Amino acid sequence: MRLAELSERSGVSTATIKYYLRERLLPPGHRISATQSAYDEDHLRRLRLIRALIQVGRIPVNTAREVLAAVEDESLDQHMRLGAAVEALPHGPEPNDADPTTAAARRTARELLEHLDWRFNLDVAEVSAAFRMLVSAIAALNRLGYDCGLPRLLPYAHQAAQLAVVELDLIEEFENPTERVEAAVACTVLFEPVLLSLRRLAEAEESNRRFGQSC
């Protein structure tokens, strides 16, 4: 299809598509003349993912480029491509290791992974962005005087593990390895607001059950 059709089918303006092409977020089309290129279903799907990252995930263009590079890196196996793509997503503030609260939080996070027997994460803990995000979160809670030991963390970890099974089932529905990695990235970014909004709704429901005035 031509640029105009790609724009119509994706709902993204031609100016924005040209910007994504210039920024190498979207791979170039297939040249059909000196001034025209053709685009295919892969471009359409990729455009959808770019919109998910930038519009919904509010991820900077440079970060999106890194994520997409990992999605395309066929030198990596399935698990490593998926890991590299999710790893490139933003993870919030970096922990400051000079600080004793952070050092203690790191120990708690490691203990949690050991308790759960999350061996893969234990192996890569030192280089994992998600692990650093967890350390920062625990340190922030402790610094504010909220207890954040294993008993407090375990319910979250157990829920997360159950969700991961559902999410990987969804990802496995895709046959093609690139589509799988794309689905993993989209799922990670796009279901975050679903999870957070449902958590707030569930809290409201439970609070009403316990504290609400019955009418």
Add this chain to the structure above:
Amino acid sequence: MRLAELSERSGVSTATIKYYLRERLLPPGHRISATQSAYDEDHLRRLRLIRALIQVGRIPVNTAREVLAAVEDESLDQHMRLGAAVEALPHGPEPNDADPTTAAARRTARELLEHLDWRFNLDVAEVSAAFRMLVSAIAALNRLGYDCGLPRLLPYAHQAAQLAVVELDLIEEFENPTERVEAAVACTVLFEPVLLSLRRLAEAEESNRRFGQSC
């Protein structure tokens, strides 16, 4: 205690505390002379919550002021104070109702609440920020071509309901109504990064289990 001690015990600089006092985030101290005020444990606890909202939750000062006003509003019952405080937290982009995808997403979100029999949320759906956040998230997923019907949403809702029970148990450990609302706000804001980071770690673990090369 004097300002200097409040600063020392909270780890917040006196300049920042003065700023929070000027901005009416922190209630004024008790006047002890023309130039000096005394602060108590309530100030210390409130300062902790302000830091949680602004530093960890990255919430703008104006929004934090609204949240704290709800925390203090003794004219509301327990459940309403809690709801008003969480309601004042940021909830992401507003849904655009002129758009047919958003209208469909609103129907899906309502169906989900009906299916779960979340009656409190059904009653307040039209005015609830968390409900609007859910509608936006579903609309974004649909717009990008990802299926987001009830079967996809239910696992998230069930996990959220289980977390809400654990979280309300934590909140009920506090006796004093104001401390309860403070704990609810802190818990909502501060456990979000814990939940999101553990979800990513659980995904990595599950992905390694399914796709990783066994060594």
